[in-house]
Amino acid sequence: MAEDRVVLNQKNKISSLAGLIKTMRPKQWTKNLLLFAGLIFSNNLFNYRLILMTMAGFFLFCMFSGCVYIINDVIDLEKDRMHPKKSRRPIASGQVSVRSALLFFLLIFIVSSMAAFRLDALFGCLGLGYFILMLLYSFQLKHMVLLDVMTIAAGFVIRAVAGALLIGVKISPWLLLCTVLLSMFLALHKRKSEMKLVANGQKMTRKILEDYTPELIDDMLHIVTSSTVMAYSLYTFTSNHSIYMMGTIPFVIYGIFRYQYIVHTKDMGENPELILLNDKPLIIDILLWVISCIGILYFL
Template identity: 70%
Template sequence: MEILFGLVKTMRPKQWTKNLLLFAAILFSNNLFNFYLLKLSIAGFMLFCMISGNVYILNDLVDKEKDKLHPKKCMRPIPSGEVSIGQAIVFLFISVLSSFYMSYKIGFLFFLVGLIYFLWVTLYSFVLKHVVILDVMSISIGFVLRAVAGAVLIGVRISPWLLLCTFLLSLFLALHKRKSEMELILSGNKTSRKILEEYTPELLNDMLHIVTSSTVMAYALYTFTASHSIYMMATIPFVIYGIFRYQYIIHKKGLGENPELVLLSDKPLIIDILLWAFCCTIILYFI
């Protein structure tokens, strides 16, 4: 049981909150109360959690030695020795086959997007994370693929504006993650990321200024062009507050390296996200 717990832990359950993006399609396509499509989306969410979890296992296998140098990553099951390489490989093989088989059964296009996501993030683990600028953009593309997977799963068209907002918001999170990792180096801690040598605090700040402004503007433009534009604009303050609150947290509490912890632990931010989702639902379905 301890080994199984370690293997599940290696799949990063806390990171699975990112896969909630799959529900964007059913929410904004006015199908939230279609219970067949809702069950389909829930099944897709669970499968994508498995697929993304497989990527994390692969990533830990590749970065085992480097992660031993990191003050926090060294405590993960594979770098710490809690789970052996052989056990992780066998579990990964079974999990990959089962997750893609079930994805194929649920829908070919969903399977295809899931496969592209797996290959893309694998390419990121081996190549793209070592290329400056492309490393953070690759992370954002992974988020966009999640949103696309949710759309093809239920057979609807997702707004290009929402894809753009997803890309920019995830880029915002990725850049803050790099900035937090950079601060670890400046404080004297060792790091396993060579790519950080290509960045400077000034460069990251300049990039964040552009991306933060672009994210707010893109979402505002989406609300202007939405079918319920007059009322959807009422959700803009929630987006602005969420961005500001996130920046406040990472500057005051130093959690930018682990954005999933922020989403799971900060009550004001959780309430803001829930209020945003509630307002979107009311506007889209009842007004």
């Protein structure tokens, strides 16, 4: 019996640890790959020292964003329990207690903050600024129409700027504009998918959805989608890189169209990270875009 209790306790500890890690939503960490933009587009991809610094920055932003998700799940505990998918999250399902989640958050946040400031003071300030902005989003900004999607876009810009600042390089304003527009594109599609679920009978879990209409979101998506393609095209036309960068425009257009196709036919707009991780044509398109950019920037 004693041995059974020991085995059971070990299983519970492992389950609790797995739940805590899951609460940080590792699938969402793909968004932090944006920190590598400054490294790639500044022609420093083969600089070993800068690669290590960017990887460290990427890991720390994963920790910062993970801390935000923990707080967000604690705040939205009751709402998540009413959601068909979010109710399976560790805190909402009871796999992880609120107390354990908050203690884990404090540990990760303190260690990550100290490491970020030790790596670079300005980078640490941006990391802390990102955390505070996302915390404001969780408490208030996500309930304010239009500001909710603009805050998400600001979070992506902070990632891009932090990656460039960490290694001491400049990043094109056009690329930052592309980042803003593309993140708003994803956020608006997420809102549209959430509204579709409510229209199909699901109980509303976001009060902000009352302030949006399908027509309004469609109008904004038309503007953002066309502006994204135009901003990226202008970047390839006006940047100091090879004129052959224009050859990467079709990959961007296909990626945007493919994402829209998936959202409209498979109702996956509520989880953009799953689309980026599971749709093979989109993954191949992104890889081809990255390979093309590297080939043009470094070998032409």
